[in-house]
Amino acid sequence: MATMNIQATLHTIGLFDGADAGFFDSMAAKARVIEAEKGQILFIHEDKAESFYLITRGWIKLFRETLDGAQAVVDILTTGHLFGETSLFQDDLYPYSAEAAEASQIIALPLSVLKEEIEKNPKLALTMLSAMARYRKQQDQELEHRILQNAPQRIGCFLLRLADQNKSGPVTIHLPYDKTLVASRLGMQPETFSRALGKLKDATGITVKGATIEMDSLEQLSQYSCMACSSEFPCKDLKSAKSV
Amino acid sequence: MATMNIQATLHTIGLFDGADAGFFDSMAAKARVIEAEKGQILFIHEDKAESFYLITRGWIKLFRETLDGAQAVVDILTTGHLFGETSLFQDDLYPYSAEAAEASQIIALPLSVLKEEIEKNPKLALTMLSAMARYRKQQDQELEHRILQNAPQRIGCFLLRLADQNKSGPVTIHLPYDKTLVASRLGMQPETFSRALGKLKDATGITVKGATIEMDSLEQLSQYSCMACSSEFPCKDLKSAKSV
């Protein structure tokens, strides 16, 4: 798909529901498709923000770095997710850095056009508010998990959110990216991840084969992980917070 | 001030800039002043949200609790701060519990009136968006601090945000509430707080006497704490995020 239909892609973004045709026109006109190779940096924390991004293929890692070199992974997003759009209300500076975790395709879109549309279209402003609220809830949850859950519990919680939580009976889950990256996403070292996954296996009876994890039912996991969380088990809504 | 002027108080809230007179009227008409004693619970996580709150005196602790009893303090707010207002876009459920950390006075305001106003007044929606974005940045920062800063650094960072960061020369800081509460706010045990404050003293040369902390200049602290943070030293904007 060398020449993808950008307009059609833009119409799939929930955030843009209720925007008018002119908006999609100028958005598409100024859109820029980027083929990013693994490790490519898209922007750096506190860069001046002129674009926001839609992922159309691959995985993008959002992170921050301290003066002394430590790194905190904010999130790892894939196809259909937006990022960088909240800079609109944030001094126009990116609140994190973005790097392609693998070869990826993304579309850069102008923040200016989005800003205009939000200012003149109340519907969009409301949609954006909901999106921000959802994102906020997600962040709250993330913070809580880092504080209250130990390493094995965080892994269990991560797996639960990869699965269809309404399904009962046997479940198979595939890790979406390599274990080192999952570890960083969960705020732990690869070695800790490996050992913690072992503990989780012992504690819940799940089966681990490479990147594939199987269990008789999700309950094994939820009982173990959700114990140390303030939300009750089906917490699916957190995962589906796309395009925020 | 047994009979405070609620309307006047409402006009001081930045979030309401640009709302019309009718809004303030119905807001004030349905407002309810609450005298909360220390330890009083205002609402519980996932309660149905019908009000949001403005603090007019005292300190309010926002927190979540897990099934197994552990507690994560989200924030501790004082006079002039709003809380509970983002439930508007969140299934109408409170995202945390709220408790008076000491005897406090707060005003309960109807979410319904705010919702109506936001839907018909684009200006308010935009203000709310900015507020949410600011809050989000604050949360991002919080998460990062918990991950990348150790206990003494987190205390140093907390002190920096209590001070006027533009001031050079000697500085005196008073802890706003008791040390146990500060500890929980920073996600550590009281014992850890005590020992970490000792380490901070040794490392930076600050002077600690009870709840009073003195130093020759803020630089001593910023050098020590901001090393493990992705933001540069004057990070004042985070503290001033009132009324979000």
Next chain:
DNA sequence: CGAGGGTTTGAAGTGCATCAAATAGTGTGG
């Protein structure tokens, strides 16, 4: 003065990080 909360100090335990090294997996060129 004495009770009770807040604060500090000591001793021991836990969880995760770090450093080091072995092992498993994957893609490459021969």
Next chain:
DNA sequence: CCACACTATTTGATGCACTTCAAACCCTCG
């Protein structure tokens, strides 16, 4: 199809930071 190179993952040993449990200390206030 095999051997090599390189990376991902696991395992072991050790250290540090924070927690936990216990007890002392301090300060305020009745």
